[in-house]
Amino acid sequence: MLIVIIIFLTIITGIFATLYFFIREEIKSVKNQLNSINNIKTNSKVLLRTGRSEIEKLILEINKTIELKQEIESNYKKMDLEIKQSISNISHDLRTPLTSIMGYLQLMEDTNISESERKEYMNIVKERTKALQMLITSFYDLSRLEGKEYKFQFELINLSNLLCDSMASFYNDFINKGIEPSIDIEAEAPMILGDENGVKRVLFNLIQNILKHGNGPVEISLKKDGNNITTTFTNEAKDLSEEDSKLLFQRFFTTDRTRSGKSTGIGLAVTKELVNQMGHDIHSELKDGRLSIIIIWKIKDIENNSSSN
Numbered sequence: 001m002l003i004v005i006i007i008f009l010t011i012i013t014g015i016f017a018t019l020y021f022f023i024r025e026e027i028k029s030v031k032n033q034l035n036s037i038n039n040i041k042t043n044s045k046v047l048l049r050t051g052r053s054e055i056e057k058l059i060l061e062i063n064k065t066i067e068l069k070q071e072i073e074s075n076y077k078k079m080d081l082e083i084k085q086s087i088s089n090i091s092h093d094l095r096t097p098l099t100s101i102m103g104y105l106q107l108m109e110d111t112n113i114s115e116s117e118r119k120e121y122m123n124i125v126k127e128r129t130k131a132l133q134m135l136i137t138s139f140y141d142l143s144r145l146e147g148k149e150y151k152f153q154f155e156l157i158n159l160s161n162l163l164c165d166s167m168a169s170f171y172n173d174f175i176n177k178g179i180e181p182s183i184d185i186e187a188e189a190p191m192i193l194g195d196e197n198g199v200k201r202v203l204f205n206l207i208q209n210i211l212k213h214g215n216g217p218v219e220i221s222l223k224k225d226g227n228n229i230t231t232t233f234t235n236e237a238k239d240l241s242e243e244d245s246k247l248l249f250q251r252f253f254t255t256d257r258t259r260s261g262k263s264t265g266i267g268l269a270v271t272k273e274l275v276n277q278m279g280h281d282i283h284s285e286l287k288d289g290r291l292s293i294i295i296i297w298k299i300k301d302i303e304n305n306s307s308s309n
Helices: 002-040 053-108 115-146 159-169 171-176 196-213 267-277 300-308
Strands: 154-157 182-185 192-195 215-225 228-236 281-287 290-298
Touching (some): 053 115, 159 171, 159 182, 159 228, 192 290, 196 215, 196 228, 196 267, 196 290
Parallel strands (some): 182 215
Antiparallel strands (some): 154 192, 215 228, 281 290
16 A cells, blocks of 8 residues: 555656646746847747646736837837937927028128118018017927817807908918918808817918918818818918828928928927817818818817707
8 A cells, every 4th residue: 555655656746847847948938038039129929838728828928018018119219219300300490590580680780781771680580580489389389289288268169250350360461472362151150169269379370371381272161061160271282292291280290301491390280289189170181282171170069068068
């Protein structure tokens, strides 16, 4: 009987020893694979050499952690590149008007220039300073919007009236550029829910964008469309590619690859953030050399809001 027990214990011990050996080798393999993955920075995963369920579950969890780590590293690198590019773009966009201002200030110091020339240079400096101030404000507003720090005061807004007022304020600018815009505004359109200053900023940005980049006929319309109000700003953009039209709302994007100072790519990025954070939608369409920026203002949200109050 004693011999049977000894044989049984020996077999059990052998089985446990064998299991221990295989588990130890599997853990050692996992450790070596992890060490290789961490040191070589590869996209590899830990491979399983046995079919043991618990070790398999452990390795699956390890691989999930590796995937998460790789995703975090990839996002960090992408964000780091974006930050560096943003800093470079901001630096360039600020340097351009500053260089111009400094140049005209130096010209004004010349004692040989006439008083009329001095006044002309002073006016240019004032205009460049205003542009610089607007640029800095745009940078600040974009950072607040992206950080969800922009404070909205929501109220019912007559969008038709705001668009009419905005167009009237830019009337002379259109005349000076030789543009007679085609305007089609539905006067009886329902009111929308939004922040009045934010909506004004959106309309001003889009009108200024047309004045700065638009060529040929300009069409601006406001129409009720079911439970929405659609505003459309259309101008010729024959030099705009289909690829570029999809990037218009990205911050700092500009079709001027040299960043000569004509555009900073901030205005439309701010516009998109304002529209989206007020609960509406904006997109662009390029067709037959004509660019349309379209905003869908959701008026049914007002009805829901009124019924809930």
